[in-house]
Amino acid sequence: AQSVTQPDIHxxxxxxxxxxxxxxxxxxxxxxxxxxxxxxxxxxxxxxKYFSGDTLVQGIKGFEAEFKRSQSSxxxxxxxxxWSDAAEYFCAVGGDDKIIFGKxxxxxxxx
Amino acid sequence: GAGVSQSPSNKVTEKGKDVELxxxxxxxxxxxxxxxxSLGQGLEFLIYFQGNSAPDKSGLPSDRFSAERTGGSVSTLxxxxxxxxxxxxxxxxxxxxxxxxxELFFGEGSRLTVL
Numbered sequence: 287a288q289s290v291t292q293p294d295i296h297x298x299x300x301x302x303x304x305x306x307x308x309x310x311x312x313x314x315x316x317x318x319x320x321x322x323x324x325x326x327x328x329x330x331x332x333x334x335k336y337f338s339g340d341t342l343v344q345g346i347k348g349f350e351a352e353f354k355r356s357q358s359s360x361x362x363x364x365x366x367x368x369w370s371d372a373a374e375y376f377c378a379v380g381g382d383d384k385i386i387f388g389k390x391x392x393x394x395x396x397x
Numbered sequence: 398g399a400g401v402s403q404s405p406s407n408k409v410t411e412k413g414k415d416v417e418l419x420x421x422x423x424x425x426x427x428x429x430x431x432x433x434x435s436l437g438q439g440l441e442f443l444i445y446f447q448g449n450s451a452p453d454k455s456g457l458p459s460d461r462f463s464a465e466r467t468g469g470s471v472s473t474l475x476x477x478x479x480x481x482x483x484x485x486x487x488x489x490x491x492x493x494x495x496x497x498x499x500e501l502f503f504g505e506g507s508r509l510t511v512l
Contacts, residue, residue, distance in 0.1 A: 295437075318498040330440075330488070330503040337498065376440060380497040384453045385430065389439030 288313045290379050292388035300396045301369055307362040307391050309377030319360040320378040320385075321351055330376065336360065347371070369395050399423075401504035403489050409510045410479055418474040418507045422491030429472050430492070430501060431464060435485040443487075446472060447495055479511045 289312045299305055311317055321333040334345025341353040351362045372395045378387045402421040410416050422429050431443040442456040446466040466472040476483055486508045490501035
């Protein structure tokens with residue numbers, strides 16, 4: 287069965303620092319991988335997705351993610367975070383089966 | 398409409414009552430998903446529809462939960478004999494893509510509180 291693990295429930299970084307949010311997945315076939323963001327009081331929004339091809343994908347708001355098949359990972363990165371990036375981030379996996387989400391990582395930004 | 402619409406946005410009910418939550422997807426979107434979001438539990442998959450059929454109902458927590466979709470459009474999630482543990486935000490999403498590979502567009506959710 288497919289599954290998604292986000293090991294970090296909370297992460298705190300200083301504004302301007304780099305960020306990496308971890309995501310590990312389990313899926314029997316080629317995964318379709320997504321990162322969504324849920325800002326306070328707002329709905330979920332797609333940041334980026336990976337289907338095939340280049341394993342480094344670029345998304346909105348300066349985010350990128352790298353697919354590593356050997357590690358079953360799809361970590362989200364940003365070189366320099368802004369206070370407006372404080373939100374909850376969800377990794378998801380889809381494909382032939384349903385789309386399921388991890389439990390999320392809440393990002394806190396220190397001024 | 399322009400986006401996914403869910404109603405009611407807030408629902409407070411007494412334990413044992415039935416509730417219906419409605420989702421109106423983006424026009425033309427064939428896939429429709431229901432998730433439940435509880436504190437610390439992330440987005441829990443409940444059910445998804447391709448057109449009017451539900452290929453996967455495995456996420457429904459118990460037989461008190463049911464969902465239907467009519468006309469390939471509006472969907473209703475029904476919870477019978479509500480329990481306090483049903484309190485959560487119920488999110489609906491729709492997708493243009495049929496194969497669980499496309500972007501999901503989410504509604505604002507229906508917050509259910511069971512007293």
